[in-house]
Amino acid sequence: MRRSAVVRRFASLGVALALAVGTLVPIAHAQTSGKTLVLGFTQEPDTFVAGEGNEYVTQVVDNLVYSQLVVIDDQMRPIADLAVDVPTLDNGDAVMVGDGADQHLETTFHLRQDAKFSDGTPFTAEDVVFSWKLTLNPLWSASAGNDLESKYSDVVAKDPHTVVFKMMSESQAKAAGQSDQKGPVVHPFYLYGLPDVFIYPSKRMNPLVDFDPQNSAKLKDLLSGVYSRQPIGTGPYTLDGWDAGVQMTFHARNDYFRGKPAIDTIIVRGFEAAKETLISQLQAGDIQTIGTETLDVSDVDAINAIPGAKAYVRAGTTIEHIDLNQENAILGDKQVRKAIAFALDRNDLVNRTLSGQSAVADSLVPPISPLFNPDTPKYGFNPDQAKSILDSDGWTPGSDGIRVKNGQRLSLKYQSTGSALRKKVMPLVKDQLAAVGIEVNIDQLPAQAYFGINGPLRAGSLEMAEYADVGSQDAGTDAVQKYASRFIPTAANSFAGGNYTRWKNPTADAVINQESTSLVPSARQSAMAQLQLLMADELPTIPLFFRPNVSAASNRIANFKPEFASNGYTWNVWEWDLR
The missing domain is CATH 3.40.190.10 (Periplasmic binding protein-like II)
Structure with missing residues (x-):
């Protein structure tokens, strides 16, 4: 994971x-x-x-x-915590302000007046501002995966019980080095304020960072001491x-x-x-x-x-799947990818490795998500269909049953970690694919080597690669780093992208951009519905099943x-x- x-x-x-x-x-x-x-x-x-x-x-x-401003419940719905309510465009607590390149999103959080820290200090808007500034300090290594904190131009304490989050405008984003920004910066997590950050007591901690949480070198000492063993929270x-x-x-x-x-x-x-x-x-x-x-x-x-x-x-939101490298000579052929999908008996995988205590995944978006498209095509187990596709694509069975085309064997490297689950899953997948004439050679690596900067995922040497993605409460946010072409790991982005399949699809980029630059639920749902249909056709990755908690x-x-x-x-x- x-x-x-x-x-x-x-x-x-x-x-x-x-x-x-x-x-x-x-x-x-x-x-x-x-x-x-x-x-x-x-x-x-x-x-x-x-x-x-x-x-x-x-x-x-x-x-x-x-505590946090807004948290999620067991159904991944936002609920107010330190905030009085959840700010949205509909209730008017989130609004677009300004015109042209200066237009930006402002989100107002009305704070509870009865909240206190465990040391008796009242919770105020200044604590929210302080906590945001901590995350901007280069020494703050608890960086949020969605990078929302850096998208704010400012967080302002309007009064002790009101705080306003101001996202960057186009002009501010460009001034900050984001030359390709078009329109105001937006993020679907705007309604959480600081989704990955707990709220800290500014009156207690500010003196320890010389009242400059964003720049103080003393933050390193603070992190290695007070909160590692003696937390003060609300x-x-x-x-x-x-x-x-x-x-x-x-x-x-x-x-x-x-x-x-x-x-x-x-x-x-x-x-x-x-x-x-x-x-x-x-x-x-x-x-x-x-x-x-x-x-x-x-x-x-x-x-x-x-x-x-x-x-x-x-x-849950954790989905086991197999990425297929689109730059590989064999897997670059969509017909081969479709044959693999039809050859896999994913219900059998669930029954034999998870005791039937889970469900097959037909999309990388979980059904619990409001962005899930129930009309996403399903690839049921159909080995005859897989064989027919390969026959039509020119792959003919060799003497050992493995298919050959123009002198090349249909043989692929199949990598993952050596976890207990994958030691069960991978041999089953190998046998299922062999039954239609596809040879896979299992290679199980230590997790650090597999996911590391020189590993097959980030370095691009993968062919078939199995792992699990732990999804957030917003599948649209997850999709940006997983399937946008700009997030293919390269030296230019320090191999930090998550598009391990190397999928480059202009239509996918367009709908991902549409989804990620809109705060209108219907627009995001429409874009994500298109993306799921496109992925079901292109198959850069094959969802296997949900990893149950x-x-x-x-x-x-x-x-x-x-x-x-x-x-x-x-x-x-x-x-x-x-x-």
């Missing part, structure tokens, strides 16, 4: 910064009373620096202590203690803006524990949840057999709603309760 956040671990807490924020209550002395919930994980959070965490458990605990819980390698303890805040959560204490533990240990603890009632980083579909039956427990399977929870937990995206199943922890 690819993640947009930059992954980095930070050092332990420095003494000076520890004094600045106070001391932690040691685990051994932390007192618990009232309702207590225990979350089981095989991983330990790596940091509390927002956007830096490399582990799913980090997102889970971040949700306990932090979320529903406060961290009491972190006994490394053992557990973390959080207590509910009486002054949380939605009201004190019903569960008084949350403990996160089990770090480095085996999956079997956590399942036994769930059965014994010692823990009440197991996270998605631990479980897979093979565990569903065992979980559901535990009295009072349930396995939750969510198809599997979590487990005790039936005692009320309002447990595991997510489809990767926003952490504690996204609504403030409304949880224990029955």
